[in-house]
Amino acid sequence: MAPLKIDHAIKSYGAVRILHGIDVEIDDGEFVVLVGPSGCGKSTLLRLIAGLEDMTEGDILIDGRVVTRLHPKDRDIAMVFQSYALYPHMSVAENMGFSLRMRQARKEEIDRKVREAAAILDLTPLLERYPRQLSGGQRQRVAMGRAIVRDPKVFLFDEPLSNLDAKLRVQMRSEIRELHKKLRTTTVYVTHDQIEAMTMADKIVVMRDGHVEQIGTPLDLYDDPANVFVAGFLGSPAMNLLEGRVSGHDPLAFQLMNGGTIRLPRALPVEAGRTVILGLRPEDIVLATDGTKARVQLVEPTGADVQVNFAVGGNTVTAVFHERLDLEEGSEVALGVPMEKLHIFDAETQQKLAS
Secondary structure, rough: OEEEEEEEEEEOOOOEEEEEEEEEEOOOOOOEEEEEEOOOOOOHHHHHHHHHOOOOEEEEEEOOOOOOOOOHHHHOOOEEOOOOOOOOOOOHHHHHHHHHHHHHOOHHHHHHHHHHHHHHOOOHHHHHHHHHHHHHHHHHHHHHHEEEOOOOEEEEOOOOOOOOOOHHHHHHHHHHHHHHHHHHOEEEEEEOHHHHEEEOOOOOEEEEOOEEEEEOOHHHHHHHHOHHHHHHHOOOOOEEEEEEOOOOOOOEEEEOOOOOOOOOOOOOOOOOOOOEEEEOOHHHHHEEEEEEEEEEEEEEEOOHHHHHHHEOOOOEEEEEEEEOOOOOOOOEEEEEEEEEHOOOEEEEOOOEEEE
C-alpha cells in the first residue's frame, strides 16, 4: 500500500494537448474513481500512472518516490484491463502466476500466492481450467487474481466491467469493492459509468476535456456539485437544469428561457433580471396543491419507483416518486420546488452560486 500523487500532469500529442495540468492526491489505501465522458482523458491519465504513456510535463509519485521516468515493471503497480488479456493456452493458475514466473520467483512462492489469490476470489475450483471454459465474470476475476499475486503498491483498473452484462456488472462491482476492503491496496479505477463511480469510490475525480472539474466523496459531489457539468453528470436520472431569470415584478416567479414559470416558495438570493440556471434533483420534486403548473408527458413505472416527465412551458422536467401515483398522461398538476434542495448556477460561467 502507498499514497499516490499526480503532480501537474500534462500530456500532449504534438500540438494537441490531452491533459491540462492534472493535480490529484490519493491517500494510502484509498479507492479513487476517475470518471467522465469518453474522450475526457481519464484512461490517458491512468496510462501515465502505469508508465504506458510518457508524460509531457509533471510527475507521478508512488509512496513518495518519483516514478515518472521508470519502466512500468519498476513502478510496483498492477493493472487490470477491460479486455482481460488472458493467455488462452494457459490454465487459470498459469495465467495468475505468469508475472511471478517472469520475475523468476520460486515455484513454492508462486503456488502459495496463486492459491491465496484464488481463495480470495473464489477461483480455487477453476484453477485447472482454460479461459475459453470461463464466463466473463470468471475471466475478470482471473485478471484481478493475476494483479493480486504481485502484491503491488497500487492497483489500476481500466473500465474492467464494460464487457459484462448489466446484472454481472452489479455483482462484479460489489466483488471489487469487497476485495479492496480485504486488501486495502491503493486503487485507481477508471469508468465512464457514474453509477459505478458513486457506488464504489471513496473519492471521485470528475474529468472533462483533460481538466479536473471536481474532486470529493460521492455524496459531497452529489449534494454540492461545483458546476453545471458535475451536477448534470452525476445522478440517474440526471438533475433538471433550467435556465431563466428572476422576475423583477414577482420575486417568486422564475421565468424560464424556453417559456413557462417556476413558482418558488421564497425569492432566490440573486438580483432580479439575472440569468441563472436552477438545478433540482428528480427525487426532490413533489406534487403540490399550489405551485408550478405542469402537464404530465410520460409515466414510467419501474416497480419500486415511478419516473414522470412533465412539461413546464417548453421545458421537460423529470421527477421520481417513491410511491405509486395515478397520473394520466396529458393531465395538469402542480409541482412543489423545495428551496433547500435547489442548486443555483451562473448561466455564463456555469459555476455554482448557492444552494
